[in-house]
Amino acid sequence: MRPVSSKAKIGAKELTALLTMYVVPNAFLSYPSAISHSGMEAAWMEPLLSGVIAMVLFLMVQTLIRRHFKGLDFIEIAKETFGRAFAILVALACAAYLLASTASVMREFEENVITTVLPLTPILMVGLLFILVVWYMAYCGLEGIARTSLILLPILVAGIVAVCLMTVNWWKPYLLLPIWGAGPEAVEAGSLRYSSIFANVLLVCILYPHAKDDKSFRRVGVVSILLSAVLLSGFIAVYHMVFTPQQANHMTFHLYQLARMIFLGRFFQRMEAIFIFLWVTSAVVKMAFTLWATAYLLASAFQWPVYRPILPALALGCFSISMVPTDVMSAVQWEQQYLLGWGWTIVFALPLGVVSLASLRKRGRRGRLRHA
Amino acid sequence: MLKFVIAMIIPVLVFRYTISFGGWLSRHRGAKGKVIGSPAYVVASGSLALTGYVLWRMLM
Numbered sequence: 001m002r003p004v005s006s007k008a009k010i011g012a013k014e015l016t017a018l019l020t021m022y023v024v025p026n027a028f029l030s031y032p033s034a035i036s037h038s039g040m041e042a043a044w045m046e047p048l049l050s051g052v053i054a055m056v057l058f059l060m061v062q063t064l065i066r067r068h069f070k071g072l073d074f075i076e077i078a079k080e081t082f083g084r085a086f087a088i089l090v091a092l093a094c095a096a097y098l099l100a101s102t103a104s105v106m107r108e109f110e111e112n113v114i115t116t117v118l119p120l121t122p123i124l125m126v127g128l129l130f131i132l133v134v135w136y137m138a139y140c141g142l143e144g145i146a147r148t149s150l151i152l153l154p155i156l157v158a159g160i161v162a163v164c165l166m167t168v169n170w171w172k173p174y175l176l177l178p179i180w181g182a183g184p185e186a187v188e189a190g191s192l193r194y195s196s197i198f199a200n201v202l203l204v205c206i207l208y209p210h211a212k213d214d215k216s217f218r219r220v221g222v223v224s225i226l227l228s229a230v231l232l233s234g235f236i237a238v239y240h241m242v243f244t245p246q247q248a249n250h251m252t253f254h255l256y257q258l259a260r261m262i263f264l265g266r267f268f269q270r271m272e273a274i275f276i277f278l279w280v281t282s283a284v285v286k287m288a289f290t291l292w293a294t295a296y297l298l299a300s301a302f303q304w305p306v307y308r309p310i311l312p313a314l315a316l317g318c319f320s321i322s323m324v325p326t327d328v329m330s331a332v333q334w335e336q337q338y339l340l341g342w343g344w345t346i347v348f349a350l351p352l353g354v355v356s357l358a359s360l361r362k363r364g365r366r367g368r369l370r371h372a
Numbered sequence: 373m374l375k376f377v378i379a380m381i382i383p384v385l386v387f388r389y390t391i392s393f394g395g396w397l398s399r400h401r402g403a404k405g406k407v408i409g410s411p412a413y414v415v416a417s418g419s420l421a422l423t424g425y426v427l428w429r430m431l432m
Binding site: 309313 | 379382383386387389390393396397400411412415416418419420422423425426430
């Protein structure tokens with residue numbers, strides 16, 4: 001039986017689109033609210049600073065993998081260096097994080113759809129439709145998700161830019177003052193705390209063997225982080241030119257609130273209905289990717305030859321976890337407290353720790369062989 | 373109660389499918405298969421239990 005890792009190969013453009021599509025949908029989730037709370041008027045700086053942190057860590061991990069573990073993914077590196085039991089533990093931690101992240105995104109989007117376009121539809125029905133689409137996309141595999149991302153990314157970027165530009169008549173640039181908001185220390189702390197939205201360091205460890213072109217992988221990571229950071233920062237800046245940070249703290253669907261403000265004369269107003277479907281589609285791509293990654297990690301750790309048969313159970317588990325919080329505020333609080341606040345341990349610390357220790361161990365072994 | 377029973381049909385089918393996947397892994401890998409197949413049973417049981425709890429809370 002072929003190992004699960006020897007299948008999909010995707011190009012640089014698709015990978016860039018996929019990694020960007022993973023980060024940018026955070027603009028529709030509780031991330032703007034979290035950074036508005038920590039950075040106040042300077043919240044727009046936080047995605048940029050978080051992007052810089054993520055990029056430095058990404059370059060470190062990518063360099064170590066390229067030098068010492070060419071063609072291996074994160075779990076295979078852990079297995080090769082520290083043994084199977086450790087690799088299983090690492091895979092379980094990452095899979096649990098990704099599953100919880102999928103569930104959290106799903107719940108927030110379910111609430112988003114119910115409060116905006118389908119107020120009379122039961123949440124179970126919206127969730128069921130969501131999970132069916134996500135399961136099908138994950139079933140199509142990494143190549144399918146990556147190609148969908150490539151098609152959707154320009155539309156998503158155009159959608160975000162359009163919402164920002166169409167609210168130009170509401171912009172009050174003085175709302176961005178004082179320039180440092182809650183102070184440089186608060187901005188720095190917020191950037192560090194919420195940097196886990198740039199999960200590129202973890203994703204690079206999972207996707208590395210799937211890159212068609214090994215050399216362009218560094219460019220893929222840099223471009224995707226830059227593009228995501230600039231888009232998020234631009235959106236937050238525009239958002240704070242329309243709403244104050246205090247208002248932002250009490251809102252849940254930020255991009256929707258901004259879209260509701262569009263008023264460009266009698267014929268161009270209340271255009272949020274156009275954008276909602278775009279946001280939901282991009283969220284579906286993000287969830288499909290995380291569901292695929294969860295299944296892939298489990299398959300890789302437990303040496304399953306295929307990952308598809310586990311998808312229905314994972315999708316069902318994900319749907320159930322998304323229904324555990326009793327209301328939308330509990331779901332948002334749960335996401336901000338655990339996934340955003342502690343996500344860095346899984347997204348940055350775990351891959352960096354495993355790859356660095358494995359590299360040191362490999363170098364030590366080589367040194368010992370040379371001296372023997 | 374009837375709503376809950378009907379809603380549980382899909383989770384039970386998914387559970388059965390995942391259990392059969394675990395069984396397939398066990399058959400294809402011999403003695404080692406029991407070890408690699410058991411996580412599939414855990415995932416199947418976990419998702420069924422969690423779905424049962426959530427649906428019970430929402431539909432009963």
